[in-house]
Amino acid sequence: MILTMQDVKGVSTMFDEWFDNNKTEEAVSRTSEEQTRVDRETSTMVLYHYETCMFCARVKSTIRQLKLNIHTRDVHLNDDHMKDLVTNGGKPTVPCLRIGQQDETSIWLYESNDIKNYLLQKFG
Ligand SMILES: N[C@@H](CCC(=O)N[C@@H](CS)C(=O)NCC(=O)O)C(=O)O
Numbered sequence: 001m002i003l004t005m006q007d008v009k010g011v012s013t014m015f016d017e018w019f020d021n022n023k024t025e026e027a028v029s030r031t032s033e034e035q036t037r038v039d040r041e042t043s044t045m046v047l048y049h050y051e052t053c054m055f056c057a058r059v060k061s062t063i064r065q066l067k068l069n070i071h072t073r074d075v076h077l078n079d080d081h082m083k084d085l086v087t088n089g090g091k092p093t094v095p096c097l098r099i100g101q102q103d104e105t106s107i108w109l110y111e112s113n114d115i116k117n118y119l120l121q122k123f124g
Contacts, residue, residue: 015057044100
């Protein structure tokens, strides 16, 4: 069976809706000044993911709930992103959140629960 991009988008939207509909937490609310501060902090973060990954959908649902603007890199759509993840993060598993540090190094945070808890603790 050959999956088209439309099929993939359909599955991904289904995951997103499922996780959002089953959330009990309210979306956060911030002043524009607070959002600017949060945007500055998240500007060094990148989420490595792919569309049909359910663990990634869980993390993306938390990102929407917390109204975070975090860049994403799909490792199935771009080989360079996969190479970057494996070479610098250490393994090909997604989701993985790269958190850029002030000294130009990065922390590569794996495990959907750990990523969710980190974001909730920092921005919830
Ligand atoms: N326990 C992990 C599971 C992550 C996981 O199994 N990710 C799959 C995609 S849904 C994956 O990247 N598999 C490829 C691999 O590990 O090489 C989590 O909660 O993040």
